[in-house]
Amino acid sequence: MIDIRSADSRGKADFGWLQSRHSFSFASYYDPAHMGFSDLRVINDDRVLPRAGFDTHGHRDMEIISYVLAGAIRHRDSTGTEEVLRAGEFQLMSAGRGILHSEYNASDSEELRFLQIWIEPNQRGGTPGYQQKDFGMAPGLTLVASPDGADGSLQMRQDARLYQLMLAPGDTLEFSQQPGRCSYVHMVKGQLELADSQLGPGDAAKVSELAAYSLRNVGREPLQALLFDLA
Known part of the structure; x- marks a missing residue:
């Protein structure tokens, strides 16, 4: 089963300094x-x-x-970490038993745009942690986060995997889904054909009860998306 979540149907927040689109219920959007x-x-x-x-x-x-x-994020947290996170980089902050942090646009002139993603952990408490990495722009699927840090990925406290998907125009990739698992595809840019569904920037798809499905770039520019493999 494939359930499409269109970009225009997402929740919206406008604070002047912050414009946000919520794929799931968050803050005042329910x-x-x-x-x-x-x-x-x-x-x-x-x-x-x-x-x-x-x-x-x-x-x-x-x-x-x-x-x-x-753009770039200037990050500071209560573990003593102070970093600048630039375009193309991923950051994983494991909050554990509790962490304080701040995030600011590091530029005096350019807008910052980033995706903020929360995944519920499979363990409570524990020592807070911080990881940061640029995974480049390799074609196909690149493992970004996993429960065991496989292939140099960021290690998270959940049986989930986050992949970066990059496809050149006309390229197709088959994704195999293990029994009992599901996946979520969030589009960043380009035009994707997922099975028989069409997705553009900001669109997403919940995929369940499928053993495999195809991902094809049907646009004229490189395609970029995130794919979550979930239990």
Whole structure:
């Protein structure tokens, strides 16, 4: 079964300095039909004005992934970590028993755009952790996060895997889904044909009860997406 979530149907938030689109219920946006998918709880598409950002705030018991699409994030947290996360880089912050952090647009002139992703962990408490990496732009599927840190991926506290999908125009990839698992595909850019469904930027698809499905770039530009393999 394939269930499409169109970009235009997502929740919206406008704070002036922040424009956000919510794939799942978040903050003041509530939709009982979109509370998450398996252990995937949040995908926010955030645009932040120059010099603006999120003041210090806390999280616990959540795997928080940030993926920068444009600009740069200046990150600081209570573990002593201070980093700049640039376009193309992924960050995984394991909140564990509790962490405080702030995120700001690192530029004085350019807009920051990033995806904020929350995955519920399979263990509570534990020591907070921070990981950051640029996985490049290799074609096909690149493993970004996994429960065991396989292939140099970021290690998260959940039986889930996050892949970066890159396809040149006309290229097709077959994804095999293990029995009892499901997947979620979130489009970043380009035009995707997923089985018999068409997806554009910001669109997403919940895929369940399929042993395999095809992913094809039907556009004229390189395609970029995230694919979550979930229990």
